[in-house]
Amino acid sequence: GGSGAGEPTLTVLGASSLTEALGRYGESFPGAKVRSSFAGSDQLAAQIEQGARADVFASADTAYPAQLHRERLVGKPVVFARNRLLVVTPPHGTVESLADLTEPGTRIVIGDPSVPVGAYTREVLGRLPASEQAAILDNVRSEEPEVTAVLAKVAGGAADAGFVYATDARTVAGQVRTVPLPPRLQPDVAYAAAVVSGSSEEEDAQRYLEGLLHGAGGADLREAGFLPPR
Amino acid sequence: MRLRSGFGLLALAAAALAVAFLVLPVVAIFADVSPGRLLDALGEESAREALWLSLRTTVIAMVLVVAVGAPAAYLLALKRFRGRSLVLAAIELPLVLPPAVAGIALLAALGPDGILGGALAGAGLELVFQTAGVVVALVFVSAPFFLRQAIAAFAALDPRLLEAARTLGAGPFRAFATVAVPSARPGLAAGLALAWGRALGEFGATLLFAGSLEGVTQTAPLAIFSAFNRPGGFTSALALSAVLIVLAATILVGVKLLGADRAVEAPPQVR
Amino acid sequence: MRLRSGFGLLALAAAALAVAFLVLPVVAIFADVSPGRLLDALGEESAREALWLSLRTTVIAMVLVVAVGAPAAYLLALKRFRGRSLVLAAIELPLVLPPAVAGIALLAALGPDGILGGALAGAGLELVFQTAGVVVALVFVSAPFFLRQAIAAFAALDPRLLEAARTLGAGPFRAFATVAVPSARPGLAAGLALAWGRALGEFGATLLFAGSLEGVTQTAPLAIFSAFNRPGGFTSALALSAVLIVLAATILVGVKLLGADRAVEAPPQVR
């Protein structure tokens, strides 16, 4: 982001799932004009790798910021939010509990292993007894690289259940039911952010991260359903 | 073809099937969106802004596509040179790129670290995260549609018309502007409609190359995507889609009317 | 047009700019991928499977598009009826749908809870999560490309050829198969190439409607996207893209050769 004569401009690259929270935070961010661009964390990482000039990178995982940090493309990442996984089902669906997922014929959609939500889902399944895990994986009909695709299928009744973040479920509020996961199965879903190397507004970017951790940004995240970083 | 023959009925069935199959999903979107939601979608500041940006960027992209593409197509249509068919195939390749790959390709070519990144930066031209970048992405994905139609239209020109213009003292530009373009107009308009339609729906390349910044690079398809990620966003995304469809249909029909072959409606030839 | 005139040079510049702009990003992908990586990408089991699935599903989709689309286009091209121009505009609408919206629209129309969901389920036809669903998504996004070219090609037919066939005893089907299709072949081939190219690059609608499962619904563009997400997968995504581009280019050129107007190469007319 360049700096004009007046208020500096901060360019924030945020993961799609942060659209609501960071959108609101950016609007009220004091002392700088915030422009936020939301896309898949992987796409944002690719943009940074290709040299796109931005100030803050807020990912839906910790792996991409860590990787970019190793490549010295971003500063040291900090975890700024956590999330929970849950199961969404169609409002009139057959799945009412986790146990129902093992029923043969249940159509389950999960995230592609290459996206964080997919990796976490596998972590959850890994904590189940081997037979249950196998039964559920057998029922997996699709591994979606985009959460929208998971939600569209559940909301559209094409799938009987899907594993998504609690925050994602809100985008289809009213069109799906949610089945929470017991705490013992919950993975540690952490969102990390970092200042992009070579940012021309490093101070403001740092201030933006601070706000995410302790200030208005944190509140906005909480309101959107995210959990505080421990 | 008589409709009341075996094949006639078959063709009728095929046509009905094809039309129903292509139209039904579009209709389904409207069925899912109440008229009230449609108006609400238009009422949202960000939606209006995205539509307006889409309109602006696609118009600029179309101006560029036509201004550069029409003379380029004219030349490619009329000149025979070695490797011509290779060139014609090459300019169609962007058609097959999956959208994200198109975005990556643009980043690799014109991004800050891309092949021409240094040259562009030297010229003070920034594209990524800029409205200009949206235009570049739109031109990249839509130009092939215009070019191939324009080349076909110019190639179908009666070469004697151009020769007649020359014997009447018209230089190459005048022949192009007053003879070639008017004669090729229906084909050019069809190509423009197609390119414009494609540009209005463009998503992946824009997102990767230009980002999704409200008011700057967030066009309507990106706003639709963004809406998906907001609470209750599914319905507002569909409503915005419906608006985009109406806009696109208007443009498609409008451009086609513009290109309609008026000569065809001339009085019948009587002697 | 003489090249050595002001406009000639301008047009030359325009053509060079257009070609460079469209080709450079594609080249950039290849520049980022070493030939070794390209071969590695082909060596990966999952990549091969995705390419093979892409090939299979696009071939089936093209067979359907041509089998239903050609007679449908024939009818739409030759018959005049009220609302014809509306129908012609309607079948082009899928062109402007952002890919994700196209997928949602397909779900709303053909998904289990969609308009026709019950009917399809009753017929025991499952599309979502099935290879059949991929084909449906591919047909939906690519059919308009074939249809519009086919309609144009059939509309350009000399109607007297069809009449001649009839006076020689050919019923509607024979006239279509032996006269209309061969005469319209170049246009049909161009439409097929375009539709096939679009189908090969299809991403969003397939993902949303059919899902993404290795060997079942994960086509090459989905595999590219997935590879792209994997840490360190960037280059293998690019490599797979490069392979897809080569495949698509081969198909584009192959189909065009198939449609090449052989009559043009007939011996010159001498008397």
Next chain:
Amino acid sequence: MQFGEGADGRSLAVAARMPLRGFELSLELAVGPGERLALAGPSGAGKTTLLRIVAGLVRPAAGMVAVGEEVWLDTAAPREVPAERRRCGFVFQDYALFPRLSAWRNVAFGMTGPRRQRRRRAQELLDRFGIGALADASPGSLSSGERQRVALARALAAQPRALLLDEPLAALDPGSRRGALRELQAQLAGLSIPVLLVTHSYDEAALLAERIAVIDRGRVVQTGAPADVSTRPASPFVADFAGAAVLHGEASREPGGLTLVRLRGGGELRSTDEAAGPVAVSVFPWEITLQPPGGEGADSMLNRLAGEVISVTPVGNRVRVGIATPQPLGTEVTARSAAALGLRLGTRVVAAWKATATRLIPLS
């Protein structure tokens, strides 16, 4: 292999009524087996439309088409046999050969049977038309004359019940037209089915057909043998069409059995035809002799009109001379007389012809 000869003894009958742009097509025609009827008339008269009605490519508002006992169309019944089941040979104006089929495949298109047999029969037909060597050529590589022969062979190959030809010579360049005309004459002469052919030109009609139907604005204005039509035109239109000069005037009976015509614009003519009231006078250019002014009545020619020469156009050993009589007159004389008279623009001459060569056409 035979063609045409199969359908012996069946004649073609057509009656049709149909509004066209600007006027109504309304006519009846019958063509006997083996008879060649030429439809001649100006552009837009409805000639092509009539052929298309017979072939089943256009449906008239009301009408009937039959070959022998076989009814192809009867809007009263109603009954309509689709074009592809009529077996009606049609040679289109520009031949409409299938561009992607070779000559023999074009010819074999309407045949049935196994491929080898169709190939053989097509080859026989092409041989018969003198283009056997071109069996594998594509239509685009044929000359227009060759294309015409392929089109005719193709139409006959399906053993049609009637043959329709729409301006079969129009697509030929003038150089090849003379030869093609002669050939077509020979080819049509051998057929035993009804042949209906369309032409713009009276001369072509006279050469190709035994009977001419002159058609104008959708109606048959005269039918008859070519010689009858040109010597006894039923209307000024037919006279003009057959190449005669046409003048207008008022006729009255004279003592002595002749009819006197006072020409509009001045001048008098006499004719052996009987008429009274407004008439059109027709005289063929070659019946008119040109004489220097002054030399009156040295011959049997009763009709004399004086005027200035306004055009001189040599044609072969003859010269066409236009004369500014009160109503302009086209004449034709031998090159020798033209030279003897010293004809050039502006020369004053007298055009003279016999009362017996003066046809009167009463105008309603």
Next chain:
Amino acid sequence: MQFGEGADGRSLAVAARMPLRGFELSLELAVGPGERLALAGPSGAGKTTLLRIVAGLVRPAAGMVAVGEEVWLDTAAPREVPAERRRCGFVFQDYALFPRLSAWRNVAFGMTGPRRQRRRRAQELLDRFGIGALADASPGSLSSGERQRVALARALAAQPRALLLDEPLAALDPGSRRGALRELQAQLAGLSIPVLLVTHSYDEAALLAERIAVIDRGRVVQTGAPADVSTRPASPFVADFAGAAVLHGEASREPGGLTLVRLRGGGELRSTDEAAGPVAVSVFPWEITLQPPGGEGADSMLNRLAGEVISVTPVGNRVRVGIATPQPLGTEVTARSAAALGLRLGTRVVAAWKATATRLIPLS
């Protein structure tokens, strides 16, 4: 407003050599100011190509094109003026009118100056050609004759230094051709620039031009006034082209000043032309009289060939009769003589003509 008259006194000179498909174009021609030269010849002879060379639409391998002092092309210099700066009026074979411009805009296309003035001058030209009322019509709605006039007006509107016409009458239907021919004659007669026109047909060439250049396979085979070309054909090709019957034989001098020709296939002829060795004999159909067999030598006609009638085609008041003499012979007699002779297919007749009407063309 004037056209054509401006470029007084400048003649057009062309020399060109260029390989075409199958043969080489190689010719030189000059057309004087106001002269009308017709290029006549068979299809594919290179006529259009020559016009295109003059207009600058094709560049020959070697050649020169000049109008007066102005050199348009000189491959030796080298110098080449692009087509758009030659001011060379070109009437294309199918007129090539701009389909989306109205008639007057087509005419005004080559004019310079403000729009209103161009409109006025275009209107004047259209009026002059008798189609002023059609100024706003689109070319698609014009008849072919009207289109021809617009094309001519358009070519002349740019005040060209030379006028080229490529088969200006070929696109017309036979019905309108006669009238259009007369009009074109009048229009071309008024010009003072060189006019080069192309036609397939000897008759048209004779009517439209003062001089004919017969061109075959890229070469000028004869030039001259129409009458000269037809009465003294330089080659069998020209004789045939001008409408004469052509026979082949061996000539030898006879005592008495005549030349004896022994025809290939049998028969003898005599001619007043001098020649020896292989010759082509040309005689015009109308020079030949037909007689019943037997009645020998009752007249001054030295040449007599007997044969069967193989074709009879009436044309106007004349009949063309083909006779199977050893070499087939085309003749033309009046309808009256045909009737008197009872001519029909198979009748045996004697074709007779004078030695003075027998042209001999030595074959190298």
